[in-house]
Structure formats: C-alpha cells, structure tokens
Amino acid sequence: MAINWYKYASPASFYSLAGRMIPFFAILAFGLLVAGLYIGFFVAPTDFQQGEAYRIIFIHVPAAWMSMFLYVVMALWAGIGLAFNTRLSSMMATAIAPTGAMFTFVALWTGSLWGKPMWGTWWVWDARLTSELILLFLYIGFMSLQAAIDDPRRADKAGAIIALVGVINIPIIYFSVQWWNTLHQGASVSVTQAPTMASTMLTGMMVMVFAAWMYAIAVILKRVRVIILERERHTAWVSELNERGAL
Amino acid sequence: MFFWIVQRDLLLAMRRRSDVLTTLFFFVIVVSLFPLSVGPEMNMLRMMAPGVVWVAALLASMLSLGRLFSNDYLDGTLEQMLLSSQSLSILVLGKALAHWLVTGVPLVLMAPVLGIQYDLPVDALFVLTTSLLLGTPVLSLIGAIGAALTLGLRGGGVLVSLLVLPLYIPVLIFGAGSVEADMAGLDYDAHLSLLGAFLLVSIVFAPWAAASSLRVSME
Amino acid sequence: MDWSNWSEFLAMGGYGIYVWGSYLVTFACVIGEILLIFKRRRTLVKRYGQIFDANGEDTSYQDDKTAV
Numbered sequence: 001m002a003i004n005w006y007k008y009a010s011p012a013s014f015y016s017l018a019g020r021m022i023p024f025f026a027i028l029a030f031g032l033l034v035a036g037l038y039i040g041f042f043v044a045p046t047d048f049q050q051g052e053a054y055r056i057i058f059i060h061v062p063a064a065w066m067s068m069f070l071y072v073v074m075a076l077w078a079g080i081g082l083a084f085n086t087r088l089s090s091m092m093a094t095a096i097a098p099t100g101a102m103f104t105f106v107a108l109w110t111g112s113l114w115g116k117p118m119w120g121t122w123w124v125w126d127a128r129l130t131s132e133l134i135l136l137f138l139y140i141g142f143m144s145l146q147a148a149i150d151d152p153r154r155a156d157k158a159g160a161i162i163a164l165v166g167v168i169n170i171p172i173i174y175f176s177v178q179w180w181n182t183l184h185q186g187a188s189v190s191v192t193q194a195p196t197m198a199s200t201m202l203t204g205m206m207v208m209v210f211a212a213w214m215y216a217i218a219v220i221l222k223r224v225r226v227i228i229l230e231r232e233r234h235t236a237w238v239s240e241l242n243e244r245g246a247l
Numbered sequence: 248m249f250f251w252i253v254q255r256d257l258l259l260a261m262r263r264r265s266d267v268l269t270t271l272f273f274f275v276i277v278v279s280l281f282p283l284s285v286g287p288e289m290n291m292l293r294m295m296a297p298g299v300v301w302v303a304a305l306l307a308s309m310l311s312l313g314r315l316f317s318n319d320y321l322d323g324t325l326e327q328m329l330l331s332s333q334s335l336s337i338l339v340l341g342k343a344l345a346h347w348l349v350t351g352v353p354l355v356l357m358a359p360v361l362g363i364q365y366d367l368p369v370d371a372l373f374v375l376t377t378s379l380l381l382g383t384p385v386l387s388l389i390g391a392i393g394a395a396l397t398l399g400l401r402g403g404g405v406l407v408s409l410l411v412l413p414l415y416i417p418v419l420i421f422g423a424g425s426v427e428a429d430m431a432g433l434d435y436d437a438h439l440s441l442l443g444a445f446l447l448v449s450i451v452f453a454p455w456a457a458a459s460s461l462r463v464s465m466e
Numbered sequence: 467m468d469w470s471n472w473s474e475f476l477a478m479g480g481y482g483i484y485v486w487g488s489y490l491v492t493f494a495c496v497i498g499e500i501l502l503i504f505k506r507r508r509t510l511v512k513r514y515g516q517i518f519d520a521n522g523e524d525t526s527y528q529d530d531k532t533a534v
Contacts, residue, residue, distance in 0.1 A: 041475075052479035056488045063492070102495050110488040117484050137413040144409050148400045157463040158396045162410055165392060165456055169414055172445075176417040180424060219499060226507045233514065247511045 011088050011228045012237040018221040025218035032211035039204035047201075056114040058204055062212040064107040064128075067135060068170075070100035070216065074142075075167035078160035090156035091231065093163065094146060095224035099216050101139035107132050127181040131174050138166045152231055248333045252341030253348070259318070260349045266314065271353045274307040278361045289366050296365035297375060297426035304354050304379060304422075305415050308386040311350045312411070313404050315342060315394040316461070329465055335458035343384075343391045343454065351383035367430075374429040374439075381442040382422040388453035389414050395460035418445060 040058040047054040074096040081090030111129050112122045123129070145162055149155035229247065232238050241247050260267055281299045282292055319325040328338055358379050362372045393411035397403035425438035469475040478485040 042469075046479065051481060053481035053484055055478070055485050059488060059492050099499065102499050106492050106495055109491050113484045113488045117481055134413050134416060137409070141410045141413060144406055145396060148397070148402060148406055154463055154466060158460065161392070161456060161460050161463065162396060165414065168452075169417075172417050173413075176420045180420045215496065219503065222500075222507075223503050226503060226510060229507075229510055229514075238514070242514050247514060 009086060009088055011091070011232055012235070014088055015225055015228050018225050022218050022221050022225075025214050025221070029211050029214035029218055032207055032214060036204055036207035036211050039200060039207060044200045044204050045198055050118060053114065053117045054201075056110050057201070058208045060107060060110040060114060061205055062209040063103045063110065064132060065209060066212045066216055067100055067104035067107050067132065070096050070103065071135060071138065071163075071170070072167060074100060075160075075163040078156075078163040081156055082160035082164075087156070087231070088228075090160065091224055091227045092220070093159060094156070095220050095227055097139055097143050097146075098223070099219055101136060101143065103212070103216070104132060104136040104139060108136065125181070127174075127178045130177050130181070134173055134177070135170070138170075142166070249337050249341045252338055253345045256342055256345030257348060260345070266311070267349050267353065270307050270311045270350045271357060273310060274303050274354050274357060275361065277303040277306060279364065282364070292365045293367060293430070296362060296367050297371075297423040297430075299365070300358055300361055300375060301379075301382075301419050301423040304358070304383060305386065305412070305419060307354060308350055308383060309390060309408055309411060309415075311346070312390040312394040312407050315346050315391060316398050317394075317403075320398055320465075325461070326465065329461065335461060336454040339391055339395070339457045339461065340450070340454040343387045343457075346391070347384045347387040351379075351387055354383060355379045367426075371426055371430050374435055375426045377439060378422045378425045378442060381439060381446055382418045385418050385442070385445050385449045386415060388449040388457075391457040392453055392460055395457045395464060398461070398464040418442065421445075 036058060040055055044055070046052055074093045077089045077096065078093035080086060081088075081093060108129065111132070115124060115129075116122050142159055142163055146155045146159045149158055229238060238247075278299055281295065285291065285295070316325060319328070329335060355376060358376050359372045362375050367375065390407075390411050393407040393414075396410065397407045400406060421438045421441050425435040425442070428435040428438060476482055476486070
C-alpha cells in the first residue's frame with residue numbers, strides 16, 4: 001500500500017485525515033480504559049504490603065510515562081518544524097503541550113495521594129517526584145512563551161528552541177536531582193519501590209498505559225485540528241469547508 | 248569584534264552605574280531577609296547559608312537579564328549587529344560575558360561577606376566563592392537564551408523567569424551542594440568539576456542557541 | 467474478585483480517599499481537557515460562520531466526524 005506521506009504534510013489534507021483517525025483512537029482509548037479499570041479493580045489481587053492503595057499505580061505510572069514521553073515527542077515535532085520549516089510539525093508540538101502538562105499534573109497528584117498513606121506525607125523530595133515537578137515547569141514555560149507571542153511563526157520557532165533546550169536539559173536535571181537526592185538521604189523513600197507485582201497487576205498497568213497513549217493521540221489530533229483551523233482561516237480550503245458546512 | 252562588544256557593553260553599564268548597584272543590593276537584601284524570617288539561630292543559618300546565597304544569586308542574575316538585549320533592540324543597534332558579517336554567536340558570547348562582569352562578578356565578590364553574616368567557616372567561604380565564580384557565568388549564558396526569546400514581548404520579565412529558572416536547577420544543586428559537602432567534611436571537587444563542565448558546555452552551546460533565538464525574535 | 471459489596475469497594479480497604487481521590491481528579495482532568503477543546507472549536511466555528519457569512523448557520527455546529 002503506497003501512501004503519499006507528503007500529501008499529508010499539508011494542513012488541509014492532514015485536517016481531514018486527522019478527522020477520520022480521531023474516532024478510531026478515541027474508541028480504542030475508551031475500550032482499553034474500561035478493560036484496564038476492570039483488570040485493575042476486579043482481577044488484580046490486593047497487594048500484601050500496600051493493601052488496596054497500590055491501585056493508584058494504574059493511573060500514576062501511565063501518567064508519569066506519558067508526561068516524559070510527550071515532552072520528547074513535542075520537542076521532536078518542534079525541532080522538525082524548526083529545521084524544515086514545516087508548519088504542521090510546529091502545530092503538532094503546540095497541540096501536544098497541554099496534554100503533556102495535564103499528564104504531568106496527574107502524575108504529581110496521584111503520586112502525592114499515593115505517598116500520603118505509604119510514607120505519611122503528601123510530598124517527599126524524592127528524585128522522581130522532583131523531576132516530575134520540574135518537567136511541569138518546563139511545560140508551563142513552553143506554553144507561556146507561545147501564548148505571549150502573537151505572530152504564530154515566531155511562536156513556533158521560539159517554542160521549538162525552548163523545547164529543544166529543555167529536552168537537552170532533562171537528562172542533566174534528572175541526574176543532578178538524583179545526585180542531590182542521594183546526598184540528602186533520610187528525606188526520601190523511593191516512590192516506585194515496586195512491590196513484586198503480580199502479573200495481573202502488570203497487565204492492568206500496561207493496558208492502562210496503552211489507553212493513555214491512545215487517549216493522548218486522539219486528543220492531540222483533535223486539538224491540532226482546531227489549531228489548523230485557527231491558523232489557516234484565510235485560506236481557500238477553510239472557507240470552502242465552511243461553505244459546505246463541513247468545518 | 249568580541250572584545251569590542253564586551254568593552255562597549257561595559258562602558259554602557261558604567262554610564263548607568265545605578266543598574267549594576269541595584270542588582271547587587273537586591274542580592275544583599277534577599278540574603279539578609281532570611282535570618283529575619285526564620286530566626287537568628289546560628290546553627291540553622293549556617294546550614295541554610297549555601298542554599299540561600301545561591302538562590303539569591305540566581306534571582307539577582309535573572310533580574311538584569313531584561314537589559315541584556317532590550318536596549319540595543321530598542322535603539323536599533325541589534326538589527327545592525329544582525330546584518331553585520333560578524334558571527335552572531337560570538338556577539339552573544341561577548342554580551343553574556345559583559346553581563347557576567349557587570350552582575351555576576353559583584354555577586355561573587357559580595358558572597359564571602361554575606362557568608363560571614365551566616366557564620367560560615369573560612370574554607371566554606373572559599374568554596375562558596377569558587378562555586379559562584381564557576382556557576383554565575385553559566386547563569387548569564389543560559390539567561391541569554393531566555394532574554395533573546397522574550398525580546399520585545401509584553402510581560403517579558405516574568406516570562407523569562409519561567410523559562411530560565413528550571414534550567415538553572417542543575418547549577419543550583421551543584422553550586423549549593425559543593426558548600427554543603429565541604430561543611431559536612433566531604434570532598435567537593437566533583438561538584439566543582441561538574442560546575443566547570445556545565446560552564447564549558449554552555450559556552451559552546453548557549454551562544455549558538457541564543458543567536459538562533461535572536462534571529463527568530465527579530466524576523 | 468475482591469469485593470463482596472459496594473461499600474467495601476468504595477472503602478478500598480481504608481484507602482478510599484486516596485484511591486478515589488486520584489481517580490476522580492484524573493477523570494476530571496481528562497474530561498475537562500476534552501470539553502475545553504470542544505469549546506475552543508465551537509467558538510471558532512461560530513466565529514467563522516459570522517466572518518464568512520455563508521450558508522453555514524446551523525450546519526456549522528455539526529460534529530467533526532462529518533468533515534471530509
């Protein structure tokens with residue numbers, strides 16, 4: 001099957017392609033979510049150390065993974081947009097940021113709610129939680145910079161530079177936080193001191209990871225369609241769609 | 248060209264000496280506020296000192312970032328510089344060096360005095376000064392990227408802090424960490440080496456990134 | 467299956483607040499995100515309907531699945 005990928009690099013054709021893909025990913029996300037929750041709450045056994053509290057893992061771990069993964073994907077799209085001057089890639093980066101920030105927030109929130117019963121405090125300056133917090137700052141920086149710039153092309157490029165600087169810095173930040181954390185022992189307990197997980201727990205978690213993944217794709221495509229419409233308002237194809245009532 | 252830029256920026260800064268002094272006094276005031284807010288107990292202050300001095304240095308160096316490019320941008324000099332045949336990265340490096348000489352060096356010189364306020368031992372004062380000497384140029388270099396990206400934007404001053412402060416974190420960790428390690432009787436060489444490594448890496452990459460940012464902002 | 471009745475399920479072995487607090491906020495975030503995108507899209511489509519002043523009054527509200 002030969003697909004002409006270049007065709008879909010134009011916002012107009014990507015707009016309709018994305019429109020056709022969204023229901024697929026949305027349904028998949030919903031199905032996986034239901035399956036994952038079912039496994040998580042009705043199949044997976046009680047953990048002998050953490051009791052029922054461990055069931056937070058089914059959203060905490062997917063959210064934490066997605067938050068980091070999405071930042072890298074965002075920087076990748078932004079970088080492509082900067083290097084090849086492709087508008088669509090930059091729009092993808094802009095569309096990813098809020099979802100990434102949302103997952104980062106969820107990871108922090110659930111981490112905190114998990115921490116309270118396990119370590120007795122809402123927050124510990126653990127290396128992972130701290131890095132996740134800094135990641136939230138990076139997302140916020142990217143979004144505020146783009147929001148402050150009126151010219152979309154400048155916003156794309158400026159955002160790309162800060163995203164790339166951020167993605168280079170993430171490993172450095174992560175390792176310095178790790179080092180800092182080992183120096184100040186006693187203040188922390190490792191977050192995911194994973195109890196030996198039963199295989200159904202692991203299955204449930206992985207199903208939820210895929211659900212989060214599919215959800216992210218669907219919602220990002222949905223958002224990128226809105227961004228395309230906003231940016232391409234002066235083009236012929238948008239007014240044509242509008243005339244057909246098919247926006 | 249490089250030295251010309253440095254010289255020119257220093258000269259301009261000397262004409263507006265109050266700007267330089269404002270940054271320095273900000274640093275001193277912030278550091279002096281902490282004993283007033285947490286109490287004068289010397290043991291606690293001694294423990295807090297490295298962190299407090301370093302955070303204050305971060306904020307002070309960030310405060311003056313707005314001036315890094317904005318004056319040249321407003322009077323059109325920056326546009327001329329972009330059009331010139333000289334490498335923009337070198338130019339940015341020169342401006343970052345001038346920024347460091349004007350804001351970073353006074354902080355480094357002032358730090359031992361503030362350390363005494365916090366009753367730091369002499370060798371810890373030495374480590375604190377050395378770590379600031381290695382770390383503050385990194386702050387100016389990374390800050391140049393933020394300043395270039397927010398050039399001419401409304402609310403640029405607050406925005407630059409959002410962009411730049413998370414990137415300062417490794418410098419903060421190892422800068423303050425070196426002093427803490429020394430006070431705990433541990434070896435601090437590794438911290439200082441890492442700060443040195445950050446400095447080298449940022450000398451190579453930051454001017455280039457800031458130059459690209461300037462081009463984006465000036466388009 | 468670990469739960470014999472509803473109240474046991476809601477109690478989560480004494481960790482109910484933490485478990486349900488996590489899940490509720492997560493779903494609130496997810497639903498909120500989706501609603502925000504739909505709202506952003508609706509206002510945009512409405513404005514375009516006015517700008518283009520074409521025959522896109524009610525039809526412009528159609529679900530995006532109908533888009534080409």
